[in-house]
Amino acid sequence: MQQDKCIEKYFYNTGHVIGKGNYGCVYKGVDQNTQTDVAIKIVKKTKLEGESYSQKAFINEMMILKKLSSKNIVKLFDVCESQSNYYLIQELCQQGDLKKILKEQQLNEKEAIKILRDILSGYQILLKYGIVHRDIKPANILNSNGVFKLGDFGLATQISKQKMLNQCVGTPLYMSPQVQQHSNYTSKCDIWSIGILFYESLYGATPWYHETSQKLLKKIYEETLEFPTQPFVSDVSKSFIKSCLEINEKDRIDWVDIYNHSIFRSNPFQKLDGNSQQIITRIRNIMKIRKFNINQLIQNILLPKKLNIDDLNLLLQSIDKQFTLEDAEIVFNKLNHNNRDTIPFECVLLWFSQNDIILAQVLEFCSPLLTQQDQSKIDDLLDDLITRLRLNSISIIEICKECGVSQNQEISLNKFEQILLKIDIKMSKADITLLYRKNKQDNQGIIRRESIYKMFYEESELDDADDDFSVSPVHLPFQGPGLKLQSCNNIERLS
Template sequence: MQKIVGKYSFNMNHLIGKGAYGTVYKGISNDGLPVAIKVIDRRMINQTNTQQLLNEIRSMKQLNHKNIVKFLDFYETQNNFYIISEFCNGGDLRDIIKRGKLDSKSVVNILKQILNGYHQLYQNSLIHRDLKPANILLHQGITKLADFGFAKKIDFENDLMTSIAGTPLYMAPQVILRQPYTSKCDIWSLGMVLYELLFQKPPINAENIIQLQERICKPIIVPQLDNSQLQQLIQGCLQIHEENRINWDEIYQNPLIQEQQQQENTKRQYAGILEEVEPDQTDYRKFLITNYLQIEFEANQRIYLNQLNFARSAFNFSFFIQQFEQSFQDLAQNLRWFSFNWLQQLENSKFLKEQQKFFNDERGLYCITQLKQMKQAFIDNCPENYQSLAFDMMKLLSILEEHQTNLSANLGTLNRHQLLATYMIKYLNKTLRTARLNECFYVADLQDIQKFPDKEIMQRILEF
């Protein structure tokens, strides 16, 4: 069953999971961007749950960080509340735990990303109060904190809280025993998560809250690890009494975290944004800009990279369809002409480059470098007379429309490569009619689409 909520839609069969008090579905925005839609039935909301809902919305609106799931929108109807947030395609830490034991280096990397996200909570005087593997999501290799239904604004130094919040197995002893607690309750939960990542099981096992109240008072001993600093940090998190538990400053100043930060700082500031490829590689994976929206670029620089990524997407797709029959060669050629033409418009755009702070730092120069690389890639893979070729947008749209019609008529018989091509053709046909140089918009990436099974690709095609 398909439902429409404002600028978004979702299928009731596309269930992702359940949060503190709502059901989460995978949806899609009007411009084709995948989203997560949390649905809360008004009939199930009492005064306490309503406050939790308001807390989540208030908390998410305050937060903007690449290691925190991004809040997008909120809607109310007669029957439901809807919270729209970014969709994370990598599952959560439960999936990582199920795959088997992680080495210490991998756990430290996850820890560092959790701390990066949590630091923004700290800056906004928020605690999460429900840290657990299910609420730590993954998207394109990035770890993100999610589900802020229990988040509460506090004074980090002085406030003591007495309310019961969170998932029992990961709750701090003070919460379980209904004692006053501080922001250190999240430190306990962090230790529980790290322990489970390393050993595939929590340090405490209980079938009900009564058992948990009995067992949580027993000291936890972290087994020996090859990384003694990580072992000591987890041990410090899992101290029963708050006065003995390490605090947030001690965690952020821990040599393990500082060492990880120093290693990252020695790398080139924007290394990793472009996927490493061989110089002569010319397939659809070339020049993949993976996380330009997460880097702290100026607004006009983000638009610039978004436009560049769109040209890259069309350019690389042209190589993908070269393996098809002869009738697709004209489309491939026209997509390359379009890409080069789009790059030229971008290069000459006064709207972008006359904006303040575009060229005066490394980020602006990075943007220009990416455009030069893309133009050179075009020149390296096109005829010598490319400069004399005229681009005809109407011709490209006509070719796209023709292929879209032919492929859609035989949708049920298409193989995987043809399904992927159909999706990209429908995406380009729609986007080329609405895209503007002065705004960001969704850029479909063939490599991301390839991660989905045929059934989901088919569904996405039908949803266009």
């Protein structure tokens, strides 16, 4: 029997059921004060108690969700309570859910990627608050005028970075193997669910199916992930799915790489275009997921007031090593309005600021000194390098000659790296960058051939060095007083 009911300022009719969640039915209702249509999800307290679920924890979780603000998350407006029920007052999505869409039509790849983008856009705010959804599936992706939103947080939980979950909750077809087995798992369980959902959006069915969860799990472990020949799906989309559906959580793609995946950097049917906005988006994603402090980086990295492409590449790689020289060229061309060899550093900072990447005060940029810890590390690195030169009886002069470094040439980070790798092929990018910063700081922002010589030899030993590298190693004796070797403690380790 249909009844009109009221909870606080919200009215609904028991005949207007628009969905069912894990803990109760969802009704279409109205906010009496604003006359706004809402969705009212009723959760019975006895249901929560039967699941050994803390009512206090449930309320706390709902209050957290009230804070979430994203166009791609179903908004939770209010939480009400009666003696027997909780009432979740939510945004009403009139066009239904993705499950309904997939029943009615076959999506093309472009449409499926658009939905995937919307889901991941909403998930960013969950990552910020450490919330794991645990029930991502088509029925919980709501459509509001073509904008897809993540909904139904009935199984969501908030965890710290170190904490592992082990409860078996969710919908078996979309649950990761770890969740099904009650094994320890992290937020990567949602990555598995997203991979299954994206596969289903493209092909109209999940990659594995069985009515019982035990036999479904057996199929996941025993049957290889396969892609139908029809409809056609690009390799980049298949690559994304494969990376999401790695059975071992440690092998599964992580969230940073999810947001940096080429499926979002390019049209899968075309080559990557030179859109600098994609780079800005990648930087924002890194900041949100890694809680990366780019303001601190800008103040700690030593760069000249005018940047060439190599300098810009150094900056981008300090943010994320996956940035390439091609990315640096895209940004450089974007900001190089006067078609010159360099661009003012202030232009890059202003571009960051205009795109909400850094705070305005960072525009007052000044190059800070290296820390005492940095200097200690530099001393150790130079000790190692000089010891290697000595053990291998090679000269830094000959190395510079081999690398084609002329006297007045300004040395880029790439060239600097090439020189140092001739001495130690296993030297890390971070250590090379630290020495590069030190050299720039000691030489007013410009590194030339003589600057590198001074890293290894006393200045008095360099007087005979001429422009065409005619100086032999005898002029710069490896065991002479000019050698800046501070200790030989590393010889045994290096031999």
